[in-house]
Amino acid sequence: MALSLTLPTAAGGLAAYTLRGSAPVRPPGGVQFNRIAYSAAHVVADPLAAIDPWLQCAVDWDATIAYRRHLWSLGLGVAEAMDTAQRGMGLDWPTSLELIRRSLDAAKDVPGAFVASGCGTDHLSLIDVKDVDHVIQAYEAQMAAIEALGGKLIVMASRALAHVAKGPADYERVYDRILRQARQPVILHWLGDMFDPALAGYWGTKDIDAAMDTALGIIAAHPHRVDGIKISLLDKDKEIAMRRRLPPGVRMYTGDDFNYAELIAGDGAGTEPTHAKSDALLGIFDAIAPAASAALGALAQGDTAGFHAILGPTVPLSRHIFAAPTRFYKTGVVFMAWLNGHQQHFTMVGGQQSTRSLQHLAELFRLADHANLLAQPDQAVRRMKTLLALHGVGN
Template sequence: MQQRSDRRPPPTAPTFDRIAYAAAHVVVDPSHAYEPWSDAPRVDWDATLEFRSYLYGLGFKVAEAMDTAQRGMGIGWTTAAELIRRSIAHARGIPGADLACGAGTDHLDGGRTHTLADIIDAYAVQFEVVESAGGRPIMMASRALCATAQSADDYQRVYDAVISASRNKVVLHWLGDAFDASLAGYWGSRDVSTAMTTVLDIIACHQNKIEGIKISLLNADYERELRSRLPEGVLMFTGDDYNYGELIAGDGTGHSHALLGIFDPIAPVASAALTKLAEGDLDGYRHLIDPTVALSRELFAAPTQYYKAGVVFLAWLNGHQRHFSMAGGMQSARSAVHYAEVFRKADVAGVLVRPELAHQRMSQFLALNAGIDNGL
């Protein structure tokens, strides 16, 4: 295994020339009884917030209560609302800390159809939690809206109402169906070009109220096209965990900022790479960031929505938490072979910052879950 010096952030947070949000995971507390398949796990708040301090120290902003935090896949709105309030309060005590928080409609009953008015009201409830706590909202894609909307006009109506009522600038959120099959056809069409026209119309109507848009379609060409058509002052935040290296670096047509789940497990290496990029050292940036892409493609392999398991696995290997347990028992969503490949690619990418501990825990994991002794 490669040797790593330290997992602690530098004494002073580095400065990037890209806005970089790390979507952060949640640490559950398995020592307390709760129903694993419920959406209200016991959370280890100390470990959860300590990890956010770690990200801030590496120069990242935090994207809170997003899908990386298992929103809708183990974490329900009640827990997410507490996470948002705690994280915003926690950030106030850290100089330079900044975050934005996911606000959606996931507290609606998924077993019934809702009216557009219901969906607007649901967004308003979650926006109020974020904004009353002093946070900025990320307007998450809505499963309820995708199920209810009959046309692009229905998306226009909902987004017009919610964005107009927001007290702050909003980051929009376009999550592809690779991450959530129930979002197929979002913006009113399964044709990406048609959907892109709808979202651009919404952005044009509310240009001064929109900070940017996060797009997670795992297709660099779609992102470049949308980026080139955004009005001035509206930012592109890549959510492409397959192609982020090249999209952040940019080309002759521009570059993307970032709002990424992969920044959670690769934070130290990504921080060093973004620092190199800010210094104008593109070769240094690519030398650091390129090996992480192979790891990311492993973590986000289909079924992509289970990528959270690998994220938390690496947090455990690196000593950020004392166990490998997840909300909803999602640690069981991937095979031992997958986790072994994650371990190998993480080592190559330089993200196993405590190699002796990682080796010990990987050996324990293989012995327990695959009956493999001395497998490393």
């Protein structure tokens, strides 16, 4: 029997919606990739903790680590303690470090599991940041803590650096210092201001091409200390242009949650293999993990059409989840985890489940169904009806 429910519409009314009844996406066992693929993973809040949610952070560690095991089982790596985990937006540095420790420990028990962890300056208060030296010391403190656990670094974009830097030279000084000390090649991180307004003008200018020149210059000065760079500008042409200019062996990790399918598939251009395609470090892979795994498996088998057939329907869902204000995308990611049974509640660190409207979540439900991403449709419908009832919508 077809599953149906009443959902809010864009026009502000209500309308019946019947699920398509398509089989959920499930990758084959033992799937292999020819791309490196990290999912920036979310954290599961503890709704029973006696805290003030807007001021304090409580994590359900068991559910959070279980979700990472789910990602590893699909062949995906975990980009830990990133913005998808609400880093700097509800998740503080002490809790982030505990998350990194637990994730690295769990990965030891999973053959082939890989983790890279966010290293930033978010323990600094912007009011107290005086100069670039202060930023360097903050990076070094987090770097030492993560490397002491054996972690690989993702050098996150720094609000503090954007706050005090006077131009590109300050960025060059900071990154030169950090890269010279890194124990193993790092992933750099360029997050556009649509994801975090405090990062406007990163690399010392609001001119994207000039900013790219600065970032590429830093990488060129330390090519053997940089595994790759993740950029999240939501501009595929800028990503491709930068990808083609990277030193040999330095990877482009797409963070483009609008155009990831074509960027990962690649264009075959350039003499260097890493210039022809993007690897992945994506928040959307948390929400679409089974489809991402199945699609990447098809691509590795040379089935480009199959890759696009699986991943293509997820793109409208991703563009909806990451719609402006883009920084609220985490709500959609956690909502998907709740619908699919990876957590027992729709509660977020910092109370951020309130950042998207019921209409937004209803459209997300429709798009998830169209992308064949509702793993247990009966359960998803029950949970959606519960949320609707809390908002006064009967079914």
